[in-house]
Amino acid sequence: MMAAAESPWLDEREQRAWRGFLDMHALVNRSLASQLQRDTDVSLADYAVLVTLTESDEGQLRSFAIAESLQWEASRLSHQLRRMRARGLVERRPCPEDRRGINVAITPAGREAIDAAAPLHVAEVRRVFIDHLDDTHLDALADAADRVRGVPTDAAPAT
Amino acid sequence: MMAAAESPWLDEREQRAWRGFLDMHALVNRSLASQLQRDTDVSLADYAVLVTLTESDEGQLRSFAIAESLQWEASRLSHQLRRMRARGLVERRPCPEDRRGINVAITPAGREAIDAAAPLHVAEVRRVFIDHLDDTHLDALADAADRVRGVPTDAAPAT
DNA sequence: CGCAAATAGTTGACGTATCATGCAGTTCGC
DNA sequence: GCGAACTGCATGATACGTCAACTATTTGCG
Numbered sequence: 495m496m497a498a499a500e501s502p503w504l505d506e507r508e509q510r511a512w513r514g515f516l517d518m519h520a521l522v523n524r525s526l527a528s529q530l531q532r533d534t535d536v537s538l539a540d541y542a543v544l545v546t547l548t549e550s551d552e553g554q555l556r557s558f559a560i561a562e563s564l565q566w567e568a569s570r571l572s573h574q575l576r577r578m579r580a581r582g583l584v585e586r587r588p589c590p591e592d593r594r595g596i597n598v599a600i601t602p603a604g605r606e607a608i609d610a611a612a613p614l615h616v617a618e619v620r621r622v623f624i625d626h627l628d629d630t631h632l633d634a635l636a637d638a639a640d641r642v643r644g645v646p647t648d649a650a651p652a653t
Numbered sequence: 654m655m656a657a658a659e660s661p662w663l664d665e666r667e668q669r670a671w672r673g674f675l676d677m678h679a680l681v682n683r684s685l686a687s688q689l690q691r692d693t694d695v696s697l698a699d700y701a702v703l704v705t706l707t708e709s710d711e712g713q714l715r716s717f718a719i720a721e722s723l724q725w726e727a728s729r730l731s732h733q734l735r736r737m738r739a740r741g742l743v744e745r746r747p748c749p750e751d752r753r754g755i756n757v758a759i760t761p762a763g764r765e766a767i768d769a770a771a772p773l774h775v776a777e778v779r780r781v782f783i784d785h786l787d788d789t790h791l792d793a794l795a796d797a798a799d800r801v802r803g804v805p806t807d808a809a810p811a812t
Numbered sequence: 813c814g815c816a817a818a819t820a821g822t823t824g825a826c827g828t829a830t831c832a833t834g835c836a837g838t839t840c841g842c
Numbered sequence: 843g844c845g846a847a848c849t850g851c852a853t854g855a856t857a858c859g860t861c862a863a864c865t866a867t868t869t870g871c872g
Contacts (some may be wrong), residue, residue, distance in 0.1 A: 503775060508783050511791035514798025515782075519678045520724065521802055527830085539858065557821065565679065570859055572822055577857075594820045594867040616662060623674075624667050626800040632670035634793035639673025641785040643680055686860085698828065716851065729829060731852055736827075753837045753850045 525622040526615065534611040539574050540583060541615060544608040547584070547600040554599040556589065583607060684781040685774065693770040698733050699742060700774060703767040706743070706759040713758035715748065742766060 504512060527538050536544065546563050547553055555563075561571045575598060578584045583604040589595035600608075627635070639645075663671060686697050695703065705722050706712055714722075720730045734757060737743045742763040748754035759767075786794070798804075 504778070504783070507788060507791050507795075510795040511786070511798075512778060512782065514795045514802075515678070517724070518798040518801045519674070524830095531830085537857075558819085565676070567860070568821060569823085569861080573858075576822085589820095592820075592868075594865095596821070619663070619671060623671065623801055624663070626803075627670070627797055629666060631793060631797045631800070632666050634790060635797055636666075636669040636673045638786055638790045638794055639670075639677040641790070642677045642782055643673075644785075683860095690860085696827075717849090726830075727851060728831080728853085731850095732828075735852085748850095751838075751850080755851070 522622050526618055529618040530611060530615060533614050535607050536583070536611050540578055541608070541611060543571075543574060543578060544583065544600060544604055545612075547598065548605070548608060552599075553605075554587065554597050557596050557598055560598060578604075681781050685777055688777040689770060689774060692773050694766050695742070695770050699737055700767070700770060702730075702733060702737060703742065703759060703763055704771075706757065707764070707767060711758075712764075713746065713756050716755050716757055719757060737763075 523538075530536060530538060530541065542564055543560060546560050547555060550559075557571060557575070558568065560566070561568050564571070566574075575584060579586065582601055585599050585601050587597040587599055589597050624632075682697075689695060689697060689700065701723055702719060705719050706714060709718075716730060716734070717727065719725070720727050723730070725733075734743060734745075738745065741760055743757050744760050746756040746758055748756050783791075
């Protein structure tokens with residue numbers, strides 16, 4: 495018999511879920527990215543940063559706070575902010591409490607860009623993702639995501 | 654009253670599924686990429702191409718066949734193959750039937766690389782993804798993926 | 813205090829993804 | 843059979859993502 499806890503390869507069910515997951519993400523991601531590029535002035539990466547900033551009280555956050563919120567590396571964020579700054583979407587402000595730090599603030603142009611992009615983006619998220627799924631699938635997907643990410647949703651007594 | 658078929662924003666359930674899906678993919682993808690970089694000589698992109706080639710009869714395919722199999726753009730594949738060729742993982746062979754075409758063949762070094770990487774990669778897929786999910790979740794995920802991708806699995810009569 | 817360690821953020825190099833463009837070779841209508 | 847349209851693939855520019863340094867502060871501790 496084969497070793498039980500080993501991983502020779504994925505069986506059919508596992509393969510279907512795994513490949514399906516990857517392909518679904520690739521499709522959805524491509525759709526969203528090309529829709530933003532076609533219809534707006536922001537990329538997916540821009541969008542993520544701008545949403546994070548607009549959801550803050552002052553429209554302004556420390557770099558590390560953005561990075562933590564998006565689960566991005568500091569370096570990735572730094573590069574992204576440089577590009578966004580060059581296009582006038584965000585600006586830097588000194589940080590009084592810690593002179594190593596930077597406050598990143600959304601500019602009026604940044605607000606215009608995200609306000610224009612958001613409804614189109616949400617519509618596309620619905621079109622390519624949400625609209626294909628009923629509540630059962632949505633919940634199952636969210637549950638799966640919680641498990642994979644190690645979020646202790648509701649029932650998880652064991653181990 | 655609000656337009657019913659419109660998309661103001663995602664409700665809580667939709668938001669949970671959508672953000673969960675994105676975050677799950679980001680986490681899984683990072684884990685797999687860094688595991689390959691740490692323990693092997695191939696990247697995720699290399700892995701995808703090499704697996705496609707090994708699954709072909711001759712260990713050799715036309716460029717467009719690889720692109721179609723992976724759902725990649727021709728340009729993306731061309732760049733990827735150039736890098737892989739430079740590292741000796743694949744080689745080009747003339748294509749008798751169509752002199753525009755290229756046959757891409759896996760090299761012995763390519764086979765060594767993929768043979769060494771595959772078990773480690775599969776183990777990581779299990780560790781970060783499969784192992785967190787029971788059959789119910791796997792099937793739900795695969796179903797969701799089929800719907801989003803427009804695959805007419807079993808029951809889908811309407812519209 | 814004085815200095816080592818930790819933290820905040822930047823930078824350069826390189827791999828990866830997309831778009832626009834280019835070009836050799838093929839096909840097809842006439 | 844010849845030229846236009848199409849196909850197969852490559853290339854250059856630019857955006858994105860990661861790693862490995864690096865700088866400038868702040869913090870902690872003897």
